[in-house]
Amino acid sequence: MSQRAAEPQVALSTNPADEIKTTTCYMCACRCGIRVYLKDGKVRYIDGNRDHPVNKGVLCGKGSAGIMQHYSPARLRAPLKRVGPRGSGEFVEISWEEALSTATTWMGDVRATDPRKFAFFTGRDQSQSLTGWFAQQYGTPNFAAHGGFCSVNMAAAGLYTFGGAFWEFGDPDWEHTKYFMLFGVAEDHGSNPIKMGLGKLKKRGAKVVAINPVRTGYGAIADEWLGIKPGTDGIFVAALIYELLNAQKIDLDYLVRYTNAPWLVIQDPGAADDGLFARNEAGKPLCFDKTTGALADATGVDVTPALTGTFDLPDGRKAVPSFELLAKRMLVPQHTPEAAAKECGIPAETIRRIAAELAEVAFEQQIELPIAWTDWAGRKHDKMIGRPISMHAMRGISAHSNGFHSCRMIHILQILLGSIDCPGGFRYKPPFPKPIPPPLKPAGKAGTVKPGVPLSGAPLGFPTGPDDLLLNDDGSPIRIDKAYSWDAPMAAHGLMHMVITNAALGDPYPIDVLFMYMANMSWNSTMNTKGVIEHLTARDEATGEYKIPKIIYSDSYYSEMVAYSDLILPDTTYLERYDCISLLDRPISEPDGAADAIRYPVVQPDRDVRGFQTVLIDLGARLKLPGFVKEDGTPKYPGGYPDYIVNHERAPGVGPLAGFRGKDGKSFGKGEVNPNQLDAYIKNGSFYNHHLEPGHRYFKHANKGYLEWAKSVGFIGSSDPIVFQLYSEPMQKFRLAARGHGAVQPPATHKKRIEAFFDPLPFWYPPFEGAMLDQAEYPIYAVTQRPMHMYHSWGSQNAWLRQITAQNRLYMSRNKGRDLGIGDDAWIWLIGPLGRVKCQVKLMEGCNDDTVWTWNAIGKRRGAWGLSEDAPEATKGFLLNHLISELLPEQKGGYRFSNSDPVTGQAAWYDLKIRIERCLPHEAHETSPRFEPVTTRVLPGSPTESTFGREFKRGNQ
Amino acid sequence: MTTLPATTGKKLGLVIDLDTCVGCQACATSCKEWNTAGYSAPLSDQDPYGADPHGAWLNRIHSYDVGEGETSRTVHFPRSCLHCETPACVTVCPTGASYKRAEDGIVLVNPDMCIGCKLCSWACPYGAREYDYADGVMKKCTLCVDRIYNEHLPPEDRIPACVRACPTGARHFGDIGDPESDVSKLVAERGGYDLLPEMGYKPVNKYLPPRPRRDATTANPNGKAGVAPPKADGSLTERLFSWADQMLSR
Amino acid sequence: MHPAYSVIFFTTSSGAGYGLLAWLGVTAAFGLIPLHWAFGFVGLGVALTLVTAGLLSSTFHLGRPERAWRAFSQWRSSWLSREGVMAVLTYIPAGLLGLLWVFTEERGLVFAVLGLVSAVLSVITVYTTGMIYGSLPTIRAWYQPLTAPVYILLALASGGVLFHLLLAAFTQPTWGSVLTGIAAIAVALIAKRSYWSEVDTAAKTYTTEAATGLGKLGKVRPLDPPHSTPNFVMREMGYSVARKHAEKLRGMAIYLAFLMPVVCLALLPLLSPMGAVMVAFIAVACTAAGLFVERWLFFAEAEHVVMVFYGRERA
Numbered sequence A: 001m002s003q004r005a006a007e008p009q010v011a012l013s014t015n016p017a018d019e020i021k022t023t024t025c026y027m028c029a030c031r032c033g034i035r036v037y038l039k040d041g042k043v044r045y046i047d048g049n050r051d052h053p054v055n056k057g058v059l060c061g062k063g064s065a066g067i068m069q070h071y072s073p074a075r076l077r078a079p080l081k082r083v084g085p086r087g088s089g090e091f092v093e094i095s096w097e098e099a100l101s102t103a104t105t106w107m108g109d110v111r112a113t114d115p116r117k118f119a120f121f122t123g124r125d126q127s128q129s130l131t132g133w134f135a136q137q138y139g140t141p142n143f144a145a146h147g148g149f150c151s152v153n154m155a156a157a158g159l160y161t162f163g164g165a166f167w168e169f170g171d172p173d174w175e176h177t178k179y180f181m182l183f184g185v186a187e188d189h190g191s192n193p194i195k196m197g198l199g200k201l202k203k204r205g206a207k208v209v210a211i212n213p214v215r216t217g218y219g220a221i222a223d224e225w226l227g228i229k230p231g232t233d234g235i236f237v238a239a240l241i242y243e244l245l246n247a248q249k250i251d252l253d254y255l256v257r258y259t260n261a262p263w264l265v266i267q268d269p270g271a272a273d274d275g276l277f278a279r280n281e282a283g284k285p286l287c288f289d290k291t292t293g294a295l296a297d298a299t300g301v302d303v304t305p306a307l308t309g310t311f312d313l314p315d316g317r318k319a320v321p322s323f324e325l326l327a328k329r330m331l332v333p334q335h336t337p338e339a340a341a342k343e344c345g346i347p348a349e350t351i352r353r354i355a356a357e358l359a360e361v362a363f364e365q366q367i368e369l370p371i372a373w374t375d376w377a378g379r380k381h382d383k384m385i386g387r388p389i390s391m392h393a394m395r396g397i398s399a400h401s402n403g404f405h406s407c408r409m410i411h412i413l414q415i416l417l418g419s420i421d422c423p424g425g426f427r428y429k430p431p432f433p434k435p436i437p438p439p440l441k442p443a444g445k446a447g448t449v450k451p452g453v454p455l456s457g458a459p460l461g462f463p464t465g466p467d468d469l470l471l472n473d474d475g476s477p478i479r480i481d482k483a484y485s486w487d488a489p490m491a492a493h494g495l496m497h498m499v500i501t502n503a504a505l506g507d508p509y510p511i512d513v514l515f516m517y518m519a520n521m522s523w524n525s526t527m528n529t530k531g532v533i534e535h536l537t538a539r540d541e542a543t544g545e546y547k548i549p550k551i552i553y554s555d556s557y558y559s560e561m562v563a564y565s566d567l568i569l570p571d572t573t574y575l576e577r578y579d580c581i582s583l584l585d586r587p588i589s590e591p592d593g594a595a596d597a598i599r600y601p602v603v604q605p606d607r608d609v610r611g612f613q614t615v616l617i618d619l620g621a622r623l624k625l626p627g628f629v630k631e632d633g634t635p636k637y638p639g640g641y642p643d644y645i646v647n648h649e650r651a652p653g654v655g656p657l658a659g660f661r662g663k664d665g666k667s668f669g670k671g672e673v674n675p676n677q678l679d680a681y682i683k684n685g686s687f688y689n690h691h692l693e694p695g696h697r698y699f700k701h702a703n704k705g706y707l708e709w710a711k712s713v714g715f716i717g718s719s720d721p722i723v724f725q726l727y728s729e730p731m732q733k734f735r736l737a738a739r740g741h742g743a744v745q746p747p748a749t750h751k752k753r754i755e756a757f758f759d760p761l762p763f764w765y766p767p768f769e770g771a772m773l774d775q776a777e778y779p780i781y782a783v784t785q786r787p788m789h790m791y792h793s794w795g796s797q798n799a800w801l802r803q804i805t806a807q808n809r810l811y812m813s814r815n816k817g818r819d820l821g822i823g824d825d826a827w828i829w830l831i832g833p834l835g836r837v838k839c840q841v842k843l844m845e846g847c848n849d850d851t852v853w854t855w856n857a858i859g860k861r862r863g864a865w866g867l868s869e870d871a872p873e874a875t876k877g878f879l880l881n882h883l884i885s886e887l888l889p890e891q892k893g894g895y896r897f898s899n900s901d902p903v904t905g906q907a908a909w910y911d912l913k914i915r916i917e918r919c920l921p922h923e924a925h926e927t928s929p930r931f932e933p934v935t936t937r938v939l940p941g942s943p944t945e946s947t948f949g950r951e952f953k954r955g956n957q
Numbered sequence B: 001m002t003t004l005p006a007t008t009g010k011k012l013g014l015v016i017d018l019d020t021c022v023g024c025q026a027c028a029t030s031c032k033e034w035n036t037a038g039y040s041a042p043l044s045d046q047d048p049y050g051a052d053p054h055g056a057w058l059n060r061i062h063s064y065d066v067g068e069g070e071t072s073r074t075v076h077f078p079r080s081c082l083h084c085e086t087p088a089c090v091t092v093c094p095t096g097a098s099y100k101r102a103e104d105g106i107v108l109v110n111p112d113m114c115i116g117c118k119l120c121s122w123a124c125p126y127g128a129r130e131y132d133y134a135d136g137v138m139k140k141c142t143l144c145v146d147r148i149y150n151e152h153l154p155p156e157d158r159i160p161a162c163v164r165a166c167p168t169g170a171r172h173f174g175d176i177g178d179p180e181s182d183v184s185k186l187v188a189e190r191g192g193y194d195l196l197p198e199m200g201y202k203p204v205n206k207y208l209p210p211r212p213r214r215d216a217t218t219a220n221p222n223g224k225a226g227v228a229p230p231k232a233d234g235s236l237t238e239r240l241f242s243w244a245d246q247m248l249s250r
Numbered sequence C: 001m002h003p004a005y006s007v008i009f010f011t012t013s014s015g016a017g018y019g020l021l022a023w024l025g026v027t028a029a030f031g032l033i034p035l036h037w038a039f040g041f042v043g044l045g046v047a048l049t050l051v052t053a054g055l056l057s058s059t060f061h062l063g064r065p066e067r068a069w070r071a072f073s074q075w076r077s078s079w080l081s082r083e084g085v086m087a088v089l090t091y092i093p094a095g096l097l098g099l100l101w102v103f104t105e106e107r108g109l110v111f112a113v114l115g116l117v118s119a120v121l122s123v124i125t126v127y128t129t130g131m132i133y134g135s136l137p138t139i140r141a142w143y144q145p146l147t148a149p150v151y152i153l154l155a156l157a158s159g160g161v162l163f164h165l166l167l168a169a170f171t172q173p174t175w176g177s178v179l180t181g182i183a184a185i186a187v188a189l190i191a192k193r194s195y196w197s198e199v200d201t202a203a204k205t206y207t208t209e210a211a212t213g214l215g216k217l218g219k220v221r222p223l224d225p226p227h228s229t230p231n232f233v234m235r236e237m238g239y240s241v242a243r244k245h246a247e248k249l250r251g252m253a254i255y256l257a258f259l260m261p262v263v264c265l266a267l268l269p270l271l272s273p274m275g276a277v278m279v280a281f282i283a284v285a286c287t288a289a290g291l292f293v294e295r296w297l298f299f300a301e302a303e304h305v306v307m308v309f310y311g312r313e314r315a
């Protein structure tokens, strides 16, 4: 009997799907294209869409566990009304009619009296162009999404410097870069693109340098890991710049062509325009033209501008090119490698070597692509020259109170090396670059917020000076989160992390209705979790009413935040609804194309739930908000979100989706409404990618072809070149106000702070909390990292993902453990100014000796997420958030600033400093703090065994 | 049929690049997702929402601290069945449920014959056999036998789920028996190695070792310790400014 | 390794059963025991009941007991399969022997041959049981030349003790048989002890460094495990028992399974029939308890090589 005959017949060709539908993943914000395999009406498998610009077929650990998210037992089943006290988990299911009319009454009353008292904050929102517009039409300035606690300081640093940003708005040139520096990234929004990119670099043997106190994930495969001390990247990069300037290894031509380095800066201490750019009558910045020996329009074509020297202005005053100021700022003793090494812990010789490697790759290994292009001035070039150095940074930079300046420091380094949007450099993703800053001012100025009327414009924007702030006449903040006040003048994304605290403290004022979406603000996405829970349940002594009287919340799952809300609008899962990932919002473009995408219901909900955006549009109509109703008062988008996606026009011909516009569905960007647009998207894999012409793919900021195309599709208003702002005039304007100039000036409490931090040139300062605390008492930095396989809080309800990580440890270097006499698995107390957290230790190599860290958002509140009360997430998992204060220690005069970046209000999560004490033996078995369970009866209950897939077996035989 | 085939036509297997793996778990979850509804359906999970969640996984990712101090490194280490050439997991099987395919060398368990005696899991040095507590039978990596020959999938998708998902491209699939195959070439050029060769199971899957670092502990790739400032006198700024004082046109 | 009670009972009970069968077979063949039908009935009855109970309990350990019959098919390569086959084969001569003994007067050549064949097959069956473990290269503690022999010797020793309970019940045990029984126990003890010292001294050559192939880069320590709660591999292979605890248990096993029975057997020829039965019974009880501990240790002390991937430094 032969072997083969003995082998059983295996069904090698079973059909895995009756149908495969293509949509967009939402297991995280990366928004990859997925193909959902459907069998017998159930989801059988999900893989990546090979045609999709974001993931090109691959799928990450989260996306591949989507099935367990979609079928999670923690899914909400119907609208909920709270019947017990907040946090008790006592709810009753109600009808949508009751839910929506309740919400309408609550929101309508406020709109008729004082719209500011309605605060709308939308967390992990992928529809901000809708939600922001809703807030605008409602008439409240109190709108923002999660950006303010995420990475707004990096977004702003980029947008105020080169019209793009690391934060989702650009990518390294994975195809050509030879030297890649990764600052403080464990995972990031570009989850798959970064992994794919690193894979490419590995294949090509490009050098990867990871700057990170911890070495895991990406850092693990880097060619060089620099275990930097948290909060010190700014000084490290400053030292690199010092070395490069010193060695004269910078791209002068690039500076002259593409930056404001030659622009003349007025030198007139005490004057109201000191430090501003010298301009001609036409308002054009001036430079000194060496050929003519005279001042000239710095934006002109055939000038040969001076980068150094002091020049006389027509009015007799002196001015110097901004480059000279930048160089002087950089070439100071604090920036020598030796001095920097003392702060950041990276040895001076290493700093020198890295600088040398940068110089070598940038100037000795320059690359040329044989692609013809035309620059902004109409000059033709037959090739594209690249300095193959790229950088990327994320929360390791942004989660510190010095993140704005540190990030600007990195951009300055990139620009000095001539490596922005050149082959091998850091590339813009359309619709970026944008003018610097994007020409959009925050609406809601004093006197414009009135009952029953829309806001004059979008609530969020980019101030260019004190006049753009949102302040009452007495200088107090107009917004509940104090965005665009002197606390956080450039808060381009608001300060979602301050809303609950401010509202409960009535500082600047109390509110009536808090409406939140997709943000777990009573747990992992809030600072000072314990305190915020108290704020959420705080009552007014007099009335006995909650200090935040009404909380409406939309979530898909039974999260910790649901337990603290009064009215819950249950959303669908990402496979059950329409969504629109719009170029008006956070696009999915990759550098070679402009792309947007949709989600559509690939399966129908088996519960009484509705897509949030459809619900919001319904509310808008019920509230009769302009734009949401026709003249006759009937709903403008009776078909809900899909109706809106297709038919809404923000500007003539410009709608949520850029692809398949026009009657024939052939136009991109601008074009009349196409009733069949959604079908066209679905046929195309639920996305549209407009590929840029080769000649448009680099130097977009100064590429005539690209700029004109971008204008034609409505990305930018004019095709003028976008000139990098090494020296930031808007910053200087705020600073001048602090020096007593102009109509709008900071109060005495803020003058020093504004003067110090609104420096037009980047500088490094130690993170606030660290600087304000006693080093001896709190000697250790504590940070978190994202696990690649978990998305914040919402991965723990996933039966598969939680088998990988159901408990988090506190990681510290083996040396540190030795010093503290702490071994693996030991239970310890982390003690910070806010309190203490008990957790279990894991020792490791590859961790900065002064830093401890843990995986983010693994710790869970007992009873949440459909998990049993004894789940490891609740008994052994923990959050650092209990220790992270949302407010800084008191200043002189008792004022407490938020624990944020002083420029943008970005939450400073990673400034946390702590000390460690060992647990008493009897304490060593479960984490602390622990709170009462929020277990609820409205969930169906979770199974004790899952045999998912058995139902498909039959089909396979 | 638990006696091993004398030879197998092909030696299909995986080559895993430890120099590129970032430990993202995509190969583990995509494996679970495909196989829980595929040949091995289901891969059951016990106490999935409780205190002690565990289930059947055919692929899993370890991470290791390697070395100490300056030269130490972090290595992510995916592990699934290595489809050994002479595996005791097959020969110990009393029922014939466990077998190695003569055609391509894939080691499989026939779920309809397995009695769940667990002996094969004892015989596997690599922890690659997964007892399914709900089905009472043994499960294991099938090398996605129901994908790689599946006419319902487009040719480019006839690869294991884990390989297709892997975002970094750290996983490679092919015929390691054929010296001309891409995987064999990769193994040759990168010095691919066997796990626990001394066990004598002759694993087919190969691992590519982490490449040497290019940092302070190794020779400087550019042979430069720093950039020597060009000879000139005066202060730093004076030097820089005199250099920057060129005719530069926009 | 995780000590499964079903398997512990299976190996000890069927072991003793086959041991007793061997004693009965040989002694009957040479007429050294009362050949009265009742003695055969009780003796073979006890032996075959223990064997059958053991085999049955081994199926409780299976995920799919109803498919147990499939286990006979792979005798060509699988010791577990061979064990099943031999177990069944052994029933044949043992059964025939029983029939002759109980229902006929035939005590001649055929009777003798059947006795001897039963004895030989019993020993072989126990050997195959031992080899299920002795053939696994992944578990150093089992992959020892002495593993299978010890199984045989323990079967004969425990069977011997049972045998003397029977003798005590039917006649007065002679010094001859008692001494043979004691000898069997002594040999088993020596074998088991040298097995232990072999296991304790055997070099653990499998390290995490070697297993991961990362040794050249330095010491290898686990950072994050694949699963934060134990998975199947950790549950099944991750079991371990503290050295000191194990030492105590070994002592207990020696005392119960070896010393006590020896003392008891030595007393039998001196005691009244009633007393002899009681003492022999004590011997049987001690042996059972002792072997349970011995067998529990056999699993609990066995380290599986896979654990070097999970943090055990060597195996």
Ligand SMILES: Nc1nc2c(c(=O)[nH]1)N[C@H]1C(S)=C(S)[C@@H](COP(=O)(O)OP(=O)(O)OC[C@H]3O[C@@H](n4cnc5c(=O)[nH]c(N)nc54)[C@H](O)[C@@H]3O)O[C@H]1N2
Residues within 6 Å of the ligand: A028, A029, A062, A150, A151, A183, A184, A185, A186, A187, A188, A189, A190, A191, A211, A212, A213, A214, A228, A229, A230, A231, A232, A233, A393, A394, A395, A396, A397, A400, A783, A784, A785, A786, A787, A788, A789, A790, A791, A792, A853, A910
């Ligand atoms: N899988 C997964 N992906 C996600 C998310 C998720 O939860 N899970 N969340 C998404 C969201 S909201 C965001 S904002 C992004 C964030 O993406 P990341 O920026 O990758 O966020 P973190 O995981 O916090 O990584 C911060 C890294 O910075 C390091 N670090 C801390 N302090 C410093 C410092 O001072 N300097 C340097 N150089 N490094 C430092 C930390 O060790 C950590 O490795 O990820 C997005 N993608």
Ligand SMILES: Nc1nc2c(c(=O)[nH]1)N[C@H]1C(S)=C(S)[C@@H](COP(=O)(O)OP(=O)(O)OC[C@H]3O[C@@H](n4cnc5c(=O)[nH]c(N)nc54)[C@H](O)[C@@H]3O)O[C@H]1N2
Residues within 6 Å of the ligand: A123, A124, A146, A149, A150, A151, A395, A517, A518, A519, A520, A521, A524, A525, A526, A554, A555, A556, A557, A558, A559, A560, A561, A571, A572, A573, A574, A612, A784, A785, A791, A792, A793, A794, A856, A857, A880, A881, A909
């Ligand atoms: N210690 C520490 N804390 C941090 C961070 C850190 O690095 N360290 N990172 C901070 C950062 S950058 C961010 S962005 C925040 C992220 O924190 P969050 O924005 O709160 O992110 P999640 O925890 O994912 O919570 C989002 C909520 O959305 C719900 N949800 C999921 N899918 C859907 C859906 O389809 N519809 C609706 N309506 N709801 C849904 C989830 O159930 C969850 O309750 O965390 C912040 N908190």
Ligand code: SF4
Residues within 6 Å of the ligand: A025, A026, A027, A028, A029, A030, A031, A032, A055, A059, A060, A061, A062, A063, A064, A191, A192
């Ligand atoms: S990175 Fe993963 S989770 Fe995020 S969208 Fe892409 S596939 Fe989904």
Ligand code: SF4
Residues within 6 Å of the ligand: B020, B021, B022, B023, B024, B025, B026, B027, B028, B061, B076, B078, B165, B166, B167, B168, B169, B170, B171
């Ligand atoms: S998918 Fe690729 S990178 Fe991710 S863990 Fe698996 S092998 Fe490593």
Ligand code: SF4
Residues within 6 Å of the ligand: B080, B081, B082, B083, B084, B087, B088, B089, B090, B107, B123, B124, B125, B126, B127, B128, B129, B140, B201
């Ligand atoms: S890895 Fe284990 S299960 Fe796979 S063939 Fe080898 S021995 Fe068998």
Ligand code: SF4
Residues within 6 Å of the ligand: B092, B093, B094, B095, B096, B097, B098, B109, B113, B114, B115, B116, B117, B118, B119, B120, B121, B137, B138
């Ligand atoms: S568990 Fe199944 S496959 Fe494994 S040895 Fe037993 S019968 Fe064979």
Ligand code: SF4
Residues within 6 Å of the ligand: B030, B031, B032, B034, B035, B058, B059, B080, B081, B140, B141, B142, B143, B144, B160, B161, B162, B163
């Ligand atoms: S080959 Fe298939 S079964 Fe094996 S690990 Fe990869 S995905 Fe899982």
Ligand SMILES: [Mo]
Residues within 6 Å of the ligand: A146, A149, A150, A151
């Ligand atoms: Mo974020």
